[in-house]
Amino acid sequence: MAIASRATKRALSTFAAAKLPEEAIAATAAVPVPLAPAPASSERALLQFEDTGRLFAGEPTPALLRTLAALQALSVGPLVDAATAALRSPAVAGSALGRAAARATAYRHFCAGETAGEAAAAVRRLWRGGMGGILDYGIEDAEDGGACDRNAAGFASAVDVAAKLPPGSASVCIKITALCPIALLEKASDLLRWQKRHPSLNLPWKTHDFPILSDSSPLHLTASEPPALSAEEERELELAHERVLAVCARCAERGVPLLVDAEYAAVQPAIDYLTLAGALACNAERSIVHGTVQAYLRDARERLETMARGVERARVRLGVKLVRGAYLAREARVAAALGVPSPVHGSIRETHDCYNGCAAFLLDRVRRGSASVVLATHNVESGQLAAARAEELGIPRGDRNLQFAQLMGMADGLSLGLRNAGFQVSKYLPYGPVEQIVPYLIRRAEENRGLLSASSFDRQLLREELVRRFKAAVLGRE
Numbered sequence: 001m002a003i004a005s006r007a008t009k010r011a012l013s014t015f016a017a018a019k020l021p022e023e024a025i026a027a028t029a030a031v032p033v034p035l036a037p038a039p040a041s042s043e044r045a046l047l048q049f050e051d052t053g054r055l056f057a058g059e060p061t062p063a064l065l066r067t068l069a070a071l072q073a074l075s076v077g078p079l080v081d082a083a084t085a086a087l088r089s090p091a092v093a094g095s096a097l098g099r100a101a102a103r104a105t106a107y108r109h110f111c112a113g114e115t116a117g118e119a120a121a122a123v124r125r126l127w128r129g130g131m132g133g134i135l136d137y138g139i140e141d142a143e144d145g146g147a148c149d150r151n152a153a154g155f156a157s158a159v160d161v162a163a164k165l166p167p168g169s170a171s172v173c174i175k176i177t178a179l180c181p182i183a184l185l186e187k188a189s190d191l192l193r194w195q196k197r198h199p200s201l202n203l204p205w206k207t208h209d210f211p212i213l214s215d216s217s218p219l220h221l222t223a224s225e226p227p228a229l230s231a232e233e234e235r236e237l238e239l240a241h242e243r244v245l246a247v248c249a250r251c252a253e254r255g256v257p258l259l260v261d262a263e264y265a266a267v268q269p270a271i272d273y274l275t276l277a278g279a280l281a282c283n284a285e286r287s288i289v290h291g292t293v294q295a296y297l298r299d300a301r302e303r304l305e306t307m308a309r310g311v312e313r314a315r316v317r318l319g320v321k322l323v324r325g326a327y328l329a330r331e332a333r334v335a336a337a338l339g340v341p342s343p344v345h346g347s348i349r350e351t352h353d354c355y356n357g358c359a360a361f362l363l364d365r366v367r368r369g370s371a372s373v374v375l376a377t378h379n380v381e382s383g384q385l386a387a388a389r390a391e392e393l394g395i396p397r398g399d400r401n402l403q404f405a406q407l408m409g410m411a412d413g414l415s416l417g418l419r420n421a422g423f424q425v426s427k428y429l430p431y432g433p434v435e436q437i438v439p440y441l442i443r444r445a446e447e448n449r450g451l452l453s454a455s456s457f458d459r460q461l462l463r464e465e466l467v468r469r470f471k472a473a474v475l476g477r478e
């Protein structure tokens with residue numbers, strides 16, 4: 001066990017660096033990244049990773065072997081390049097053989113099944129093991145109203161499935177980009193940004209004046225006055241609004257928490273606008289609707305505080321999923337093309353600090369009983385800090401208003417460490433037909449690509465545990 005402990009410490013100490021995506025490593029290569037402050041010993045004590053026997057207790061050995069094999073394969077760069085190229089090729093992804101290969105490999109690791117029923121079975125399995133599940137009907141952006149209506153029906157059935165699962169075991173997540181055509185979200189976001197700059201601008205379609213942007217929000221994406229929405233666009237936006245409200249109301253009626261994903265800056269103001277409309281309608285007594293705040297944005301903290309003040313004034317409860325943000329390269333590319341500073345923090349350390357600061361702010365709201373928070377992260381340091389802060393504030397460990405969340409197939413070590421410490425933990429469970437999930441699989445494969453990828457900490461823990469079990473079985477000692 002001494003060797004295992006040393007190895008775990010080594011894995012933990014290199015973790016912040018190990019999780020840098022390659023493009024970020026390239027961008028920061030010349031500038032040394034300050035090391036993350038080591039968590040205090042009490043923070044380490046809350047989440048235990050060193051005793052892998054306890055960490056993985058109840059997890060069958062074949063499952064651990066399968067997970068290690070999948071993560072190991074994903075760490076082999078050339079293999080991932082070949083697999084993602086195959087998935088991107090319509091000839092391969094569209095063929096029965098290509099789909100079967102994807103289903104047997106990455107799909108099996110990262111996805112909960114093809115149907116809501118299969119995803120529900122995954123929630124039940126997680127629930128028996130002390131965790132919950134977030135049903136994520138895997139669809140990509142909608143181009144027109146027809147696609148939006150089909151997607152809305154898919155989300156509604158996810159809510160119905162979640163409602164039949166054991167109480168408290170399941171939530172549902174949605175993407176507004178699947179409920180409102182992308183081009184319209186872009187236009188509405190432009191108008192919201194222009195109104196921030198020119199408060200007298202009248203937007204006849206707006207149904208609430210809830211704060212969406214803050215004084216520090218970058219407005220560079222809207223350099224000149226955008227055209228007003230046409231009557232047809234206003235009608236389309238109204239339909240999108242109705243679809244969002246219908247999903248929110250369904251969740252409220254059935255007591256199922258709803259998490260709304262955040263996207264890239266060009267469409268996010270309109271997403272926040274529609275999400276807040278849902279929260280105003282459904283969060284009076286319980287936090288049903290949770291918007292997402294991306295801590296990699298420079299204005300994240302200010303917007304979060306503005307939003308918290310706004311909901312308090314409106315006498316509704318705050319619901320927030322906190323993430324770091326997934327569109328780093330895209331935001332940097334758009335800003336560079338416009339010749340303006342990126343809306344994303346200048347370094348990963350600033351993003352980490354912003355995440356941990358926003359988490360502390362939200363935990364204080366949970367303590368006061370006015371918010372429900374989902375801390376969605378694979379970062380061990382953030383998990384440790386938040387767990388320690390929650391303890392300091394006296395938030396009971398099983399409080400349902402504080403959830404941690406990780407994606408299926410990722411950061412299982414952190415999920416189990418948090419669960420073992422008594423916190424509420426859920427896994428994001430994407431489901432849907434293989435061909436529908438391909439873009440998601442490519443994103444996950446790329447995130448885990450390379451030896452220093454997001455999965456290095458988990459591979460380390462799994463290896464330690466498998467060696468320990470092997471020694472216990474064959475040699476009769478650990």
Ligand SMILES: Cc1cc2nc3c(=O)[nH]c(=O)nc-3n(C[C@H](O)[C@H](O)[C@H](O)COP(=O)(O)OP(=O)(O)OC[C@H]3O[C@@H](n4cnc5c(N)ncnc54)[C@H](O)[C@@H]3O)c2cc1C
Binds near residue numbers: 428
């Ligand atoms: C349950 C769940 C739900 C999610 N939902 C969403 C969502 O709705 N919308 C969304 O955008 N993302 C979402 N994500 C993805 C998330 O935003 C992150 O991309 C991913 O989780 C990695 O971040 P991390 O907190 O695990 O930390 P780490 O892996 O430690 O940090 C990596 C993150 O740091 C940031 N970063 C990296 N390099 C730099 C740099 N040079 N400068 C500044 N910042 C940098 C980036 O945000 C990067 O993703 C979700 C993740 C989870 C687990």
